[in-house]
Amino acid sequence: MEPTVQTNIKKQQKFDSTWTIARKKFMKRKLAMISLGFLLFIIFVSFIAPYVTSDDVTRIDMQNINQEPSSEHWLGTDRNGRDVFTRTLYGGRVSLTIGLTSMFFVTLIGSTVGSIAGYYGGWVDNLLMRFTDFILTLPFMVFVIVLNAILIGMGKVTGMWSLIIVFSLLGWGGVARIVRGKILSEKENEYVLAARSIGCRPSQTIIKHLLPNVMTTIIVQATLLLAAYIVAEAGLSFIGIGVPVEIPSWGNMLMEARQTDVLQNKPWIWVPPAVCITLTILSINFVGEGLKDAFDPKTTK
Amino acid sequence: MSEQVKIEQEQKSNVSAKDNILLEVKNLKKYYPVTAGFFKRKVGDVKAVDDISITLKRGETFGLVGESGCGKSTTGRTILRLTDATDGQILFEGKDITKLKGSSLRKFRRNIQMVFQDPYASLNSKMMVGRIVDEPIRNFTRQTSKELEPEVKALLSKVGLREEDYYKYPHEFSGGQRQRIGIARALALQPKLVIADEPVSALDVSIQSQVLNLLKEMQTEFELTYLFIAHDLSVVKHMSDRIGVMYLGNMVEVGDNNAIYKEPLHPYTKALTSAIPEPDPLKKKERIILEGDVPSPQNPPSGCVFHTRCPAAMPECKKVIPQLKEVRSKHKVACLLYD
Numbered sequence: 001m002e003p004t005v006q007t008n009i010k011k012q013q014k015f016d017s018t019w020t021i022a023r024k025k026f027m028k029r030k031l032a033m034i035s036l037g038f039l040l041f042i043i044f045v046s047f048i049a050p051y052v053t054s055d056d057v058t059r060i061d062m063q064n065i066n067q068e069p070s071s072e073h074w075l076g077t078d079r080n081g082r083d084v085f086t087r088t089l090y091g092g093r094v095s096l097t098i099g100l101t102s103m104f105f106v107t108l109i110g111s112t113v114g115s116i117a118g119y120y121g122g123w124v125d126n127l128l129m130r131f132t133d134f135i136l137t138l139p140f141m142v143f144v145i146v147l148n149a150i151l152i153g154m155g156k157v158t159g160m161w162s163l164i165i166v167f168s169l170l171g172w173g174g175v176a177r178i179v180r181g182k183i184l185s186e187k188e189n190e191y192v193l194a195a196r197s198i199g200c201r202p203s204q205t206i207i208k209h210l211l212p213n214v215m216t217t218i219i220v221q222a223t224l225l226l227a228a229y230i231v232a233e234a235g236l237s238f239i240g241i242g243v244p245v246e247i248p249s250w251g252n253m254l255m256e257a258r259q260t261d262v263l264q265n266k267p268w269i270w271v272p273p274a275v276c277i278t279l280t281i282l283s284i285n286f287v288g289e290g291l292k293d294a295f296d297p298k299t300t301k
Numbered sequence: 302m303s304e305q306v307k308i309e310q311e312q313k314s315n316v317s318a319k320d321n322i323l324l325e326v327k328n329l330k331k332y333y334p335v336t337a338g339f340f341k342r343k344v345g346d347v348k349a350v351d352d353i354s355i356t357l358k359r360g361e362t363f364g365l366v367g368e369s370g371c372g373k374s375t376t377g378r379t380i381l382r383l384t385d386a387t388d389g390q391i392l393f394e395g396k397d398i399t400k401l402k403g404s405s406l407r408k409f410r411r412n413i414q415m416v417f418q419d420p421y422a423s424l425n426s427k428m429m430v431g432r433i434v435d436e437p438i439r440n441f442t443r444q445t446s447k448e449l450e451p452e453v454k455a456l457l458s459k460v461g462l463r464e465e466d467y468y469k470y471p472h473e474f475s476g477g478q479r480q481r482i483g484i485a486r487a488l489a490l491q492p493k494l495v496i497a498d499e500p501v502s503a504l505d506v507s508i509q510s511q512v513l514n515l516l517k518e519m520q521t522e523f524e525l526t527y528l529f530i531a532h533d534l535s536v537v538k539h540m541s542d543r544i545g546v547m548y549l550g551n552m553v554e555v556g557d558n559n560a561i562y563k564e565p566l567h568p569y570t571k572a573l574t575s576a577i578p579e580p581d582p583l584k585k586k587e588r589i590i591l592e593g594d595v596p597s598p599q600n601p602p603s604g605c606v607f608h609t610r611c612p613a614a615m616p617e618c619k620k621v622i623p624q625l626k627e628v629r630s631k632h633k634v635a636c637l638l639y640d
Contacts, residue, residue, distance in 0.1 A: 018426070018427075018472075189422040189423075190417045190418070190419055190422045190423035191422060191423050191424055191425045193378070193383055193415075193417070193423075194415070194417060194423050194424075194483075194486070195425070195436075196383060196410075197381055197383060197410060197413075197414060197415050198410065198414070198436060198437035198440060198486065198489075198490070199407050199408075199410040199411060199437065199440040199441060200436070200440060201407070204440075208425075208428075209425050209428075212425075212427035212428075213425070213426070213427055
């Protein structure tokens with residue numbers, strides 16, 4: 001009898017780590033899994049665009065303008081005779097690159113500022129957080145337009161990168177606040193004291209001990225930011241102050257729909273990018289929600 | 302006070318005795334400022350630790366007891382330099398460590414290590430046990446985890462864990478096992494002094510004795526000196542050679558284990574020892590029950606801080622602050638009854 005009881009106890013003692021539990025919970029969410037699949041598909045297809053289509057995105061073909069979808073042009077052509085399908089793929093490349101890169105830099109800057117402020121507290125915290133407040137009070141749209149114009153005017157960066165720089169410089173305030181709050185509560189744990197007592201440097205304590213413990217919050221925040229920046233890029237490009245017209249992006253392509261004729265009679269020009277934006281944002285948000293629930297210890301399913 | 306200084310001077314004149322002293326805490330004070338209003342005007346202090354002196358000899362276990370909130374943990378953390386002392390001196394092997402900063406403080410940390418109270422909060426749940434235990438060594442040497450693996454595994458089996466546990470994460474262990482990991486981490490640097498801050502108060506009673514015995518075994522094996530902080534008197538009795546009793550940031554009585562338990566002098570210590578459960582049901586014991594609550598450390602009573610609850614309080618207790626005096630041999634008490 002004894003040995004079997006022993007092994008039973010041993011089996012029960014096998015617990016899952018936070019990440020394993022989160023992965024299992026996430027996998028059970030159909031909507032989030034489908035969204036993740038769609039997202040990966042969109043990203044994959046956009047980034048292998050040159051291998052999917054052989055059309056030149058920038059080539060203007062005046063003999064084939066405003067053509068309806070056909071076997072030659074799967075989604076028709078726009079009013080400059082460019083292939084809409086090709087442009088949608090390349091546009092996805094630009095839109096997603098802007099979204100992903102901005103998300104990366106915003107999260108990086110925000111986490112750095114937030115964790116330093118939260119860890120040190122006192123005047124460091126005060127200084128950094130007042131600076132964060134200052135950044136947050138800047139009217140986003142106005143500054144995006146102005147900074148973007150200045151950066152492009154300087155001529156050293158292309159439209160896409162200037163947008164990324166502007167987004168990164170203006171967007172990190174929210175992340176910094178959230179990370180600071182999390183670090184503030186997390187550093188009350190004794191393991192932080194323990195880290196100091198075993199001779200960890202402050203940077204080591206933050207990077208090795210605190211950040212892994214607030215990573216879940218950062219990841220969820222980052223997904224939502226990704227959606228926000230794709231929308232922001234589309235919005236800015238739509239009103240003509242985002243990515244320059246010659247570079248295709250989903251927002252740029254939607255710009256064509258500003259003409260009544262295109263909007264009413266030539267849906268093949270603007271529907272593909274619109275559908276792409278909508279579905280991408282939707283799936284990012286579903287994935288974000290899924291992650292949020294998966295990391296939340298209060299949800300059991 | 303003059304008596305105390307005299308004793309300390311005597312100890313200093315005696316060279317062998319001085320060599321034998323590992324840690325000397327002199328008149329340690331830790332006040333937390335209380336601020337109010339928009340401009341954070343200072344309106345007072347919480348006197349968490351108010352003028353405490355402790356001397357620790359090499360190899361002994363000094364138990365620090367007191368109610369929760371009496372400043373025992375703060376004392377431990379201040380000695381470890383996790384918080385800065387407001388006033389006073391901490392001498393480690395004769396060297397003043399009170400003002401150490403930056404990298405010299407970091408380098409000093411390998412001498413004193415701590416076993417924490419909460420085995421759940423004191424281990425980083427995102428780190429493998431092997432990394433938790435080898436991290437202190439990696440902080441002080443250039444050795445990699447791979448090089449340290451045999452050493453760490455040996456240490457794990459010494460504290461009663463298995464070598465496979467090296468690859469596990471904290472959540473896979475029970476409270477007692479986690480505390481063993483915490484002990485292994487504290488011992489990894491082979492410190493001279495270990496501060497155990499209520500190391501068993503979060504554990505089941507059945508596990509407590511195992512962990513306490515482990516601490517004792519490790520003391521012999523690594524020639525450790527312990528500052529053992531606890532509120533459970535029977536635990537302190539089991540562990541300590543000498544005991545200090547704290548009340549509201551003050552040390553009220555210091556003496557050998559036996560002296561404190563057999564003939565407590567201070568009324569507070571008497572009340573505490575009368576509360577220890579007696580295993581013999583036939584033995585009648587008079588239980589002294591203290592009235593009222595512990596006063597706020599922000600606004601401690603005048604004179605003797607204990608006079609508000611003391612069954613033997615005299616009118617002068619409100620005015621005169623009693624000093625810690627050696628009443629019997631090696632048995633000090635701070636009470637006007639023994640003046």
